Amino acid sequence: MNTTDKSRTEAAAMTTTPAEKPQFGITSRIAVSAVFAATLVFGVGGWAAQAKLSGAVITQGQVAVTQQVKLIQHRDGGIVSAIPVKNGTHVRKGDVLLQLDETQTRVELSIVRGQLQQFYAMRARLTAERDGDATV
Secondary structure (H helix, E strand, C coil): CCHHHHHHHHHHHHHCCCCCCCCCCHHHHHHHHHHHHHHHHHHHHHHHHHCCCCCCCCCCEEEECCCCEEEECCCCCCCEEECCCCCCCCCCCCCCCCEECCHHHHHHHHHHHHHHHHHHHHHHHHHHHHHCCCCC
């Protein structure tokens, strides 16, 4: 080989560009976005299908009888704790059809009783101030 060919080969080796980086084009972006969206949809959908959520819902229901449909609805709502009647049971006026859990009602009652005691104390204090009493 002659020196001119050798120097040309070396110059060509030096001027070649390194391997080009692959471009992150629109097709790749769409594919990545589609995979992300599918993962999000299936992840949230799977969670929604498997999650156990608890809570009370105020609703109304219908009790079907042989002659007519009776609409029943609790005034405040609550959690049903027991249903003492079974399908096909004959019921009379005054029979208990379902029982609501009393926990929430008892808590609210104790709060209202506490507020009532506070109002009694405030009334006694204001009366004592009005009348000029030294004690309540």
